[in-house]
Amino acid sequence: MIKQNLHTHSIFSDGENTLEEMALAAISKGFSSLGFSDHSAIKGCEDWCMPREKYAEYFLECERIKEKFEGKLEIFIGLEMDVLSEKCEYPLDYAIGSCHHVVKNKKRVCIDNTPEELIEGAKDLFNGDMLLLCEEYYDEVGRIAERDDLQIVGHFDIITKHIEVCKGIVDVTSERFIEAENKALDKLIKAGKIFEINTGAMARGKRTLPYPSERVLKQIAKAGGRITISSDCHDADFLDCGFDECLTLAKKCGFGEIYYLECDGFKAHKF
Ligand SMILES: [Zn+2]
Ligand SMILES: [Zn+2]
Known part of the structure; x- marks a missing residue:
């Protein structure tokens, strides 16, 4: 299996390690390439997102690591772009489009923080109708289709995050x-x-299964959709967390290939 992870966080946003530590971990785990994707800036979420003023420093540091490890590890420079963030004016090799909130009447609820926050948000914004909140979430995720600056869909069904531990939600x-x-x-x-x-949620002990669900993966496979494998890594020790299981799952759901980013774009590799 080719080892690549395009969903990697560092201390520039809410990760535990520096970009360089992530690159070193990738080399020691036998990766051929690594993509950096810290969280884009969102006003009011500075505790887990990279502030806008840090972008210049982030891109400089990505370039430094890219040069430093040339020949040992190919580095791709990206961002996990929240749909609420402004477009990034720095050149990116790729971007992950992610939805971490549901917004209504200019109020927003963070959907992947705690079950309590999600339930409170449904009460506050949707008169307690959690299904309505979910419909709003998927409408927003669907709009990633209209954005040509986003190539990867991040954690498609993260709205289901709290279901395993909070049944009936x-x-x-x-x-x-x-x-x-x-x-x-x-x-x-x-x-x-x-x-x-x-x-990512498996590595952090929040779930036993990856996103998205088997049902979703089967739908994607049936419709000829494309997949990649990522660890949404926030801690270098978990850079390849669950990769073998993901491959088995992909096969089970009907996929015959995985997409990897190469210097001239995304390429399919059969397995
Ligand atoms: Zn995310
Ligand atoms: Zn992430």
Whole structure:
């Protein structure tokens, strides 16, 4: 298996390690390439996002690491672009499009923080209708299809994050939920976006399975959609967390290839 991770955080946002430590971990784990993707700036989320004023320093440091490890590890420079962030004027090799909030009437709820915050947000913004909140979430995710600056869809169904530990929070088998999910999937697949199988929450002990669900992966495979594997890494020790399981899962769901970023764009590798 080719080892690449395009979803890597560092101390520039909410990661535990420096970019250089991440690169060293990648080399020691046998990676051929690594993509940096710290969180883009969102006003009011400075505790986990990279402030706008740090962009210049981030891109300089990415370039320094790229040069330093040339010949040993190929470095790609990217961002995890939240859909609420302003477009980035620095040149990027790629960007992950992610949705971490649901917004209504200029109020927003962070959907991947705590179950309590999610439930409170549904009460406050949607009269307690969690399904309505989920529909709003998938509408927003679907709009990534219209953005040509975003190539990868980050953690497609992160809205389901708290379900394993907080059963009953929302019925993911309900017709409304599946319809909202499918509508977003359809738009994103048609736009040629690449979905990541993301093991980040597994590494942090929040889930036992990656995003997205088997149901979603099977839908993507059936429609001829594209996937990549990422660890949404916030800690160098977990850079390749669950990669083998992801490959097995991808095969089980009907995929025959995985996409990797190369110097001239995304390329499929059969397995
Ligand atoms: Zn994210
Ligand atoms: Zn991330």
